[in-house]
Amino acid sequence: MPADARTDALRSNLARVRQRIDRAAAAAGRDPAELTLIAITKTFPAADVARLAELGLTDFGENRDAEAHDKAAGLPALRWHFVGQLQRNKARSVAEYASVVHSVDRPRLVTALHNAAEQAGRELDVLLQVSLEPAAVGDRGGAQPEQLAELAAAVEDAGRLHLRGLMAVAPLAEPAPAAYARLADIAAEFRGRYPAAAILSAGMSGDLEAAVRHGATHLRIGTALLGGRSAIVR
Numbered sequence: 001m002p003a004d005a006r007t008d009a010l011r012s013n014l015a016r017v018r019q020r021i022d023r024a025a026a027a028a029g030r031d032p033a034e035l036t037l038i039a040i041t042k043t044f045p046a047a048d049v050a051r052l053a054e055l056g057l058t059d060f061g062e063n064r065d066a067e068a069h070d071k072a073a074g075l076p077a078l079r080w081h082f083v084g085q086l087q088r089n090k091a092r093s094v095a096e097y098a099s100v101v102h103s104v105d106r107p108r109l110v111t112a113l114h115n116a117a118e119q120a121g122r123e124l125d126v127l128l129q130v131s132l133e134p135a136a137v138g139d140r141g142g143a144q145p146e147q148l149a150e151l152a153a154a155v156e157d158a159g160r161l162h163l164r165g166l167m168a169v170a171p172l173a174e175p176a177p178a179a180y181a182r183l184a185d186i187a188a189e190f191r192g193r194y195p196a197a198a199i200l201s202a203g204m205s206g207d208l209e210a211a212v213r214h215g216a217t218h219l220r221i222g223t224a225l226l227g228g229r230s231a232i233v234r
Contacts, residue, residue, distance in 0.1 A: 007051050013225050014055055021219065024212035035212065038081050040204075040222035046071045048226060053078060061102075061220055065090040072097035083167070083201075083220055085141045088112040092119065100125045102167040102201050102220075105143045107154045114158035123160050127167040127201055128152065130186055132179045142168065145186050152194055165199030165217070166190060176207035180214035187215060
């Protein structure tokens with residue numbers, strides 16, 4: 001697919017995603033301006049990031065450090081979100097480019113990110129990833145709801161980190177609306193204790209409507225924007 005055709009395809013995809021978000025917001029009685037669209041560009045080239053930026057997107061997410069690091073180095077003016085499960089040995093690299101880390105799920109990672117941000121001379125916004133699965137499953141990562149208070153306290157004690165909210169991924173074995181309804185209750189209780197932590201990162205290409213209905217503020221959209229792997233243009 002020629003580059004100009006790829007831009008046209010991305011423009012059409014973006015328009016459809018924005019229409020879905022607008023309809024979902026209207027159905028939930030919410031203002032679409034409350035919602036942040038994060039383009040998840042994993043496996044797609046930096047050229048697609050640049051195209052989407054030209055189309056008006058400012059927020060981009062990756063779940064693998066090596067890929068994210070390279071893209072962010074070439075497009076540093078954008079706002080980069082790290083959304084994948086993060087190992088402590090990658091904290092230093094992530095702290096060099098990420099504005100927001102969505103997947104903080106254990107105290108030792110809080111410490112690693114704080115130390116890395118201090119070394120980089122930066123500050124990071126962080127979201128606590130809460131698991132919507134039983135502890136015995138945990139395939140999607142995240143802390144159990146009862147562990148959030150300990151994690152939040154660790155972040156608040158880390159001078160280089162700022163607690164901004166929660167992130168979750170809908171379980172594979174449960175309908176997304178039911179999972180996001182439980183997440184809404186968890187988020188409401190959390191905001192009661194931490195009023196400044198107002199972000200709720202939830203919703204992907206297949207379930208963004210349910211996420212909006214249950215209070216998501218940040219939507220992580222990949223396939224609906226960029227297509228499947230067959231759509232990759234280098």
